[in-house]
Amino acid sequence: MERLDVASLVAQIASAAAGLNSAGLTVMVVSIGAVLSLISFCLYKVFSLPPVEVEEHVKGPLEIDTGDVSDPD
């Protein structure tokens, strides 16, 4: 009885899996994997970099006045 249930389950999975064939699965995994790898690499680099010295900007040389000088707050 148990063997029959397992066989039935396997048949169900095989039937359902027919919706996504091996080529589709490969394209999906490779595409998603590539995007996740790229974003992981980028975010790792972004967050592991030291912040640039704030002092450099505080001393910041001549700022150009574009006319937008008032703080709305």
Add this chain to the structure above:
Amino acid sequence: MAEQGAGGGRGGKEQWASRIGVILAVAGSAVGLGNFLRFPGQAAQNGGGAFLLPYFISLLVLGIPLCWAEWTMGRYGGTRGFNSAPGIYSMIWRNRISKYFGAIALMIPLVIYMYYVVIEAWCLGYAIKYITGALVSPEIKDQGAEGYKNFFGDFVGIGAHGANFSGTHLFLLVIVILSFILNFTLIYRGVTKGIERFCRIAMPVMVVLAVIVLVRVLTLGTPDPAKPDQSVLGGLGFMWNPQFEKLGDFKTWLAASGQIFFSLSVGFGIIINYASYLRKNDDVVLSGLTSSSMNEFFEVVLGGLITIPAAFIFLGAAVGEKGTFALGFESLPNVFALMPGPALVGQFFGFLWFFMLFIAAITSSVSMLQPVIAFLEEGFGLKRHASAAMLGLISLLGCGFVLYFSEGLVALDTFDFWVGSVLLFVLALIQSLLYGWAFGIEKGATEAHRGAHIRIPHFVQLMLKYVVPVYLIVVLVGFCTQNLPSYVESIGNNPAALGSILFIGAVLVTLLLLVRTAGKRWEAQGRLTYDDGDTATQGGENR
């Protein structure tokens, strides 16, 4: 870039406050409805998984190189005192006519904003309708697909011009005004306190909401045992199974290039403006790549796994033929209504989905205002409240035009075709020529690598000079050949479409005149220099 508080300081020029802030702002600008609705629809209609091959090739050849070029030119112009495209182009190509190309870079975000804020309001409206239960009410639910189609048509006033201004459509008008106010509140607060702060919250919220919906979609199983093929795996197969024969079809390559192009916000005039708020030694290469990869995450991972599989599970293969609006505002509400369990489940996920689309839309729409605000400020010396008020009036006029001419969504479609599609290619082509031929790839490489945390391979510079312009011309010609005949026909038959084109023309002429006036002002201030050595720049590099 400083992680702490250098941005938008009192009495100084506006600047981003953090490295991740500018990345999230640019990614927020790029991530929108196209990621969740347009991409899956395009993939399903153009070869499924096979679509991904030309898609990734376009990303590598067209999308990322153009992104880097825009970031580089934007920062270069910004360090020379300009935040708007007319000024930046004048720094890139020191010729009297270069600033006039900037009018296109102002017009694209402005006109797109005029209809995008309406679509944004639809998303907010649908989210509210889910909260109130209107979209899962038996009156609509029992009619199935037809019920949701009629609801959408009625909601957006598709039946007749002026329908949105009749007493029955007050709800839509109110939420359009609410969306307007929200956008202008954010833009009024400035780059750091408005856009950056909002995107730092909105982007992670969007990921969380999308992941919740994704988990629900992937655990739906086979809701209707009578239709065993309409399962999660069936839906994924419909989206991802490759039809390799489609690779021989030029239309597939065109669709993939177009999708990359629209998705990354390349040629919108936004990246160049955002990058102008960077400092001289802030990285542009890693930042540009990170924002592009974030956009791809939303598009390929979330958009590719949610929309089409969910719609296929309940509605079958017919979803492959749906356009962006039909998929988003007719099919998906039907999907939420059919979700297993009590009505509250569909109501909850429907709300999450449309609220997420609203956030995605607002991070994009707010970015469309900044280029014009920057131009009004630096071109005419206006303060923020004056420039915001002026832009508010102009965009309200256009938004009213789109809302009024709503029969068949003709004004929206016409704006989207000419400005949201054709002009994007034109501007990207202009920018690639400016970078590759006027600025020069050697100078471009030196400028891009200043403060860069990763390097751009040299062949990318060669591609930007030789391959990208040719690629863009091919895509532009292909796009026009494929779509122009039907549009020309529709103009002849539809006065509202012709009126919409005249409206676009009027906006362009106005912007060209404004650019001319601003240019004269800059010349009088000695801020512009030309290759003929006429007027000299006084400021030089200022940061």
